[in-house]
Amino acid sequence: MSDTAKTPHPRLGEPFLLTPGPLTTSYEVKQAMLRDWGSWDDEFRAMTVDLRKRLLALTGDSKGLLDCVPIQGSGTFAVEAMLGTFVPKDGHVLVLANGAYGKRGAETVTRIGRGLTLIDKGDYMPPRGDEVAAALAADPSITHVLAIHCETSSGILNPVQEIADATHAAGRILLIDSMSAFGAVELNYDDVKYLAMVSSANKCIEGVPGFGFVIARKTALEAAKGNCHSLSLDMYEQWATMNKTGQWRFTPPTHVVAAFLVALKAHEAEGGVTGRGARYTKNRDVMVAGMRELGFETLLQDRWLSPIIVTFFCPADDKFDFSQFYDLMKAKGFIIYPGKLTIVDSFRIGCIGQMDEHIMRRVVAAAKETLADMGVASAAPPEIALIERAKLAA
Numbered sequence: 252m253s254d255t256a257k258t259p260h261p262r263l264g265e266p267f268l269l270t271p272g273p274l275t276t277s278y279e280v281k282q283a284m285l286r287d288w289g290s291w292d293d294e295f296r297a298m299t300v301d302l303r304k305r306l307l308a309l310t311g312d313s314k315g316l317l318d319c320v321p322i323q324g325s326g327t328f329a330v331e332a333m334l335g336t337f338v339p340k341d342g343h344v345l346v347l348a349n350g351a352y353g354k355r356g357a358e359t360v361t362r363i364g365r366g367l368t369l370i371d372k373g374d375y376m377p378p379r380g381d382e383v384a385a386a387l388a389a390d391p392s393i394t395h396v397l398a399i400h401c402e403t404s405s406g407i408l409n410p411v412q413e414i415a416d417a418t419h420a421a422g423r424i425l426l427i428d429s430m431s432a433f434g435a436v437e438l439n440y441d442d443v444k445y446l447a448m449v450s451s452a453n454k455c456i457e458g459v460p461g462f463g464f465v466i467a468r469k470t471a472l473e474a475a476k477g478n479c480h481s482l483s484l485d486m487y488e489q490w491a492t493m494n495k496t497g498q499w500r501f502t503p504p505t506h507v508v509a510a511f512l513v514a515l516k517a518h519e520a521e522g523g524v525t526g527r528g529a530r531y532t533k534n535r536d537v538m539v540a541g542m543r544e545l546g547f548e549t550l551l552q553d554r555w556l557s558p559i560i561v562t563f564f565c566p567a568d569d570k571f572d573f574s575q576f577y578d579l580m581k582a583k584g585f586i587i588y589p590g591k592l593t594i595v596d597s598f599r600i601g602c603i604g605q606m607d608e609h610i611m612r613r614v615v616a617a618a619k620e621t622l623a624d625m626g627v628a629s630a631a632p633p634e635i636a637l638i639e640r641a642k643l644a645a
């Protein structure tokens with residue numbers, strides 16, 4: 252064991268992950284995995300109960316209408332489990348896509364044989380309430396709407412309240428992929444009435460990867476028996492078994508659960524969703540201001556920036572090369588993320604994980620040094636990037 256591993260908050264010399272999960276976790280979270288648990292044992296069963304209760308406490312559900320069901324696998328497994336469990340076999344889902352995760356949701360709906368209508372807004376334009384209302388009015392066979400809360404591929408915070416209002420006004424059912432937002436961005440059940448939403452262990456709660464969780468109306472869980480196309484992704488069965496025996500239906504990721512409980516306690520100690528959201532917002536503000544000072548431009552106007560991850564245009568300067576920029580940033584201790592825009596080159600910097608504004612200042616300093624190392628005189632993007640950006644008004 253190295254010396255640093257004995258100190259309370261070491262970074263273990265690892266680079267910071269400025270990525271949207273897996274992300275940089277605390278030493279305490281990692282340490283919680285240094286013990287083995289029996290999945291049927293009372294102690295582990297109590298941990299599952301605690302985990303479900305703590306997650307429910309973050310929903311703002313004042314009437315106790317919701318329940319929380321964890322499910323093994325990465326976040327995508329939980330999305331597929333939600334769609335397969337709550338959309339009946341003859342259901343029809345309107346998927347609101349503006350990036351990779353929306354498209355993945357649409358692909359899932361098709362793959363599990365449910366009806367699909369897709370509103371695809373391209374790389375980042377937000378789906379708006381009036382478009383949702385129009386699509387629902389045009390096709391009475393649509394039963395459900397799937398919205399992406401924070402579309403992590405551009406970092407845009409989609410207007411879920413507006414989408415929820417349009418969905419309810421049309422008498423349809425809302426499902427939310429809040430994977431990268433839950434725990435840091437307010438999603439109050441008393442305001443945004445969803446049938447179910449999903450998130451996972453390795454995003455804003457700052458656990459390690461290994462499971463996701465669905466938060467759903469109890470009445471919807473009760474009604475979902477027999478819907479699911481999949482044995483292992485059936486949230487009704489997982490819920491019913493968990494309530495009856497206290498166990499997960501199949502081998503749970505015990506170490507990941509233990510780590511997640513430590514992460515949940517730290518989340519609470521930080522002030523819950525408000526406290527966590529405030530730190531991430533500060534991270535973003537400090538980082539974005541610093542990057543703009545270097546000449547970088549964000550894809551999105553401030554109104555649409557999430558406190559989760561930010562897309563920057565690559566500089567127009569010939570000397571700029573993303574893979575070199577990535578390697579040099581990594582050598583300075585920071586792992587950044589490539590961009591996902593189809594029209595112009597971009598990269599992303601995440602604001603979530605065990606990092607604060609001091610770390611974000613170091614990120615900006617590293618970017619400044621890296622530009623100098625590469626001989627890049629200006630971080631300004633090509634003109635086409637700014638033309639593209641102008642399509643989305645503030």
Ligand SMILES: *Cc1c(COP(=O)(O)O)cnc(C)c1O
Pocket residue numbers: 271272325326327328330352399401402403428429430431451
């Ligand atoms: C991370 C993420 C997912 C799930 O991705 P996995 O790689 O399966 O964990 C789904 N939706 C959004 C918006 C995400 O950010």
